[in-house]
Amino acid sequence: MNTEPEDSNPSPHPHLAEVIDASRRSALRHGVALAAAGWAAPLAAAATPSLIGFKPVPVSRADTVSVPEGYTTQVIAPWGDPVGLAGAMPAFRWDAGNSADEQAAQLGMHHDGLHFFSLDGSRSGLLVMNHEYVDPDLLFPDGRAGWNAEKVRKSQAAHGVSVIEVREQGGRWDVVRPSRHARRITASTPMAVGGPAAGHPLLRTAADPKGERILGTFNNCASGITPWGTYLTCEENFIGYFQPPPEPDAHQRRWGLRAGEQAWLGWHLHDERFDAGRHPNEPNRFGWVVEIDPFDPASTPVKRTALGRAAHEGATTVRTRDGRAVVYMGEDAANEYLYRFVSRDKIQPGGARANATLLDHGTLSVARFDADGRGRWLPLVHGQGPLTAANGFADQGEVLVKARQASDLLGATKMDRPEWTAVDHDGWVYSTLTNHSRRGTEGQPAPDAANPRARNTMGQIIRWKEDGDHDGEAFRWNHFVLAGDPAAERPEARGNIRGDAFGCPDGLWVDGRGVLWVQTDMSSSVMGRGEHAGLGNNAMLAADPASGEVRRFLVGPVGCEITGATGTPDGRTMFINIQHPGEAPGERNDPAQPRRFSNWPDQRPDGRPRSATLVIRRADGGPVGS
Template identity: 90%
Template sequence: MKTLEDSNPGRQPHVRELINASRRQTLQAGAALLAAAWSAPGRAVDAPLLGFKPVPISRADTVTVPEGYTTQVIAPWGDPVGLAGAMPAFRWDAGNSADEQAAQLGMHHDGLHFFSLDGSRSGLLVMNHEYVDPDLLFPDGRAGWNAEKGRKSQAAHGVSVIEVREQGGRWEVVRPSRHARRITASTPMAVGGPAAGHPLLRTAADPAGQRILGTFNNCASGITPWGTYLTCEENFIGYFQPPAEPDAHQRRWGLRAGEQAWLRWHLHDERFDAGRHPNEPNRFGWVVEIDPFDPASTPIKRTALGRAAHEGATTVLTRDGRAVVYMGEDAANEYLYRFVSRDKVQPGGARANATLLDQGTLSVARFDADGRGRWLPLVHGQGPLTAANGFADQGEVLVKARQASDLLGATRMDRPEWTAVDRQGWAYCALTNHSRRGTSGQPGVDAANPRANNTMGQIIRWKEDGDHDGAVFSWNHFALAGDPAAERPEARGTIRGDAFGCPDGLWVDGRGVLWIQTDMSSSVMGRGEHAGLGNNAMLAADPATGEVRRFLVGPAGCEITGATATPDGRTMFINIQHPGEGPGDRNDPAQPRRYSNWPDQRPDGRPRSATVVIRRAGGGLIGS
């Protein structure tokens, strides 16, 4: 979903903002840092990491991959996940019921991971579903909203677990499967960490603050070394009907008087009325941990990782075996976070590490102009994070992570999205864009965010001194996205190779390739400064040289998101989200195929998010 929230315009003074630096100076600094990045240590530059011929820019309603590669579509929205005794077929008129949707793959696939069952021949695909398009979810779209429509749209959110296997060179979804599972906006969730049971999480329906119904607007994801899936609750605030007069905390999290919830869940599910239940929004915006191998397990909201419009949760280990999680917050002027666990990862999988993410230190990033930075701990009692400043305890610091980060003077970023870590220890974050930076009431440019009216975005990266738990780090821009043919200099970028705009998804594969996925919104795709970039794409980058090659272009109106592979690196899975999305994220239910008819191309069909399987003809490593 294209974020609509901007709750931190930055009118307050910022101790680290470089508003006196000219745009020309900051762009030159970014280019110098990029040149330094090309000399990063690692694989010798005379051994090419990227071996495929790049594909051209395209506006076609299809998936384009390089010569010698094949694609296969599996697991589209509405297909059954494989629950025994509940496998309703997809209705092409979108007439499936709420109960049927709860047994089918959700809408708008996003974060994705392959968990092996039998090497590279079979496994579990776990994916989350970011949001729904009511104009395509129902035969008559948004008209006649009722309780059943609310239930169906809630059932189309959440997470799907499906079993897949390779048979004779083709992949298929196993149905039925004992692993199959749907997690939706009404699935019971447990709460772990310092905010569990906190007064700010208590409601009339849950006076203990220990049991939350559902997860939704799940964007990006991560995995843990102990074999669990992390799903990120992103633009959750738009699902709540604001009170008549929101208080300061509610306003800081995006609730505005007079605005309407994106969907009308509050009409038939009163917990989504923030005026009647002011603590309900505090129960969302968390990273949720799921054990994909145990369909009876309860998902857990890990509050020690902080509350945010989360997108991305990349986990790595310190040398002594503790978990480090890097997280972005996809909203204008918000922050980059890092969590370091107190304890070491133990052998024994999910059960042995059942509470590992409940104890540790959450920090927020500050990027300084000299290419250095620091992690600022969000710890109650340290610095300004005291009761006198509105933080009664650690739980309140975590619920109000934005306000805590404001006080600490963290760097306000251009919409941090996915994170990734390469084989040399550099951590990356995609900053997708911030078209209002530098305008009235918005922060000016700084070293980390060097462009006003930043329509194209950038990829920033950093490396801690010593280990991933280091307090200070060095940073640079891996690339400022853009089109070299753009008229405005600030929209041209510093990419070495194929142009792209609005980076979003990031993933580093087993060979060390950095995969970059783009998300130009439907309102700008093919227009203005984005006119020359075609449909959204996936590109492969060499972290050592900075070379970028376009590997895949998606169908009309879609976002490319989610990337994972089998252990042998010979099968890749990606997600195509919201093909056929119309301008302004709206469609016409009377003309569902107006903008796209991918993937089925049926005369009576409608566009559906789906997973694409990518392989090399005759075998071979993807990208080589």
């Protein structure tokens, strides 16, 4: 989601990563040294053949999907189609007139992260996907007019997560309806709480005096999977759903609540728990990573507080050589941080039940990137260093609820909006830093080694590799690529891409062959304008981690974000999500003109743009991307 990012950490004081040699900083700001400096560049061209075998597609501004020659696409599971609940399969109404109860049985709006969980090899499985947010002007026939409790209920029902069953037959994929696996998880679904913050006073409310049962999840952005077969959904820009109190306290301000501002969707007008003045602890109950067992529709999702509270985007899980779980997470907000969680216990055979509390015990750390290409993980552990009661942290639960404040005190590196993470076959961990157009301006951090560009409109992909194993305290790091357009007038916007230009990297996925797939999220307010004028619509690109080569694989329709990537075990089918086609460029959509900016995917004269899942295959049946 590339709206104006939250920025609750604008303090100008330097962190350790900013204390660098003046001459090197000057070179970094202009990107001059990056192509040649070994500590900040992609690896030299490898002797092995490229992993990428397709002819790249050109930049496009069309209201369609472009893929390379020899590839086919199929649209499935658009917003409003029934998920397949037995006895509840309401059809989508083209005027957006479905009720709240009907929406609760349909796919939600604005598809984001997703994963394919196999049921029968590469022929059938479960697609689990997030629904990040809604556009009220497209969700209802008359948009925001006459805002009422029913509209709040439908808006909440269009958020969350969908589980659908899909099956391939004759080269086409279809959603199985009805399916015993089908499920909707919304902003009204009961959630359990696990980990050190479960039951904490900061999570207690009048409706939940024990702080152990939270209603709902929303603004679900990127996602992850675990080695034991569960889905991790990440609560990102949750703070915008809450109406600020008249005078927010320091904790509330640090998390983005500002006096005089209005909640994005007006839920508080008909669901008072979203009024932070009346219910100051309710925002503390969001911003967590939620674990879902997709194979058990009766299971209760669990908010895993040991992974810390943040505007979470992404939760990539790997295992250490001794069998413990490691989760890498970004926080999509300006000047926020990158996190890592290492479980205390080993992963057990037996799936979700055998590992039901694995993510409740372990150590959360925050990253510090030093100027010499080295870095360290700084543990967020109560009683260590400044994380004491004297500094406002009564216990480990409070450290986790106030992870931002704890990271501030530890001197972590403020990053340019860390979003998705991914791990390649050689153990390098990648994170997309989408942009930070205010870096280096008044009141904002100066460029530093990890975030080298002032007014960073294009973003970059940073990567690191721990010493020893994924639980190592120290790591080495470099920039895999600085995004940009070589034709840009401003040097800081040109980047150092080896191949096709792109801006604002967001989604990341490493497929079974080792290809790093990069998805972009330029805001509709900048697409086709200024420094982004030559980049067209948002796109998906394939990168070879060994050589750094980048090729444009797909371009999406007008106004959309390309997000979410997964595939079948045989690598011959890829699924991605097309989110918010027709997003208005810097303005609201007009309910009377729903097709003004896009009519993808249906192109009906009485239709409206709908987020949907795209199935991508090679016509000859070969592996996608080869």
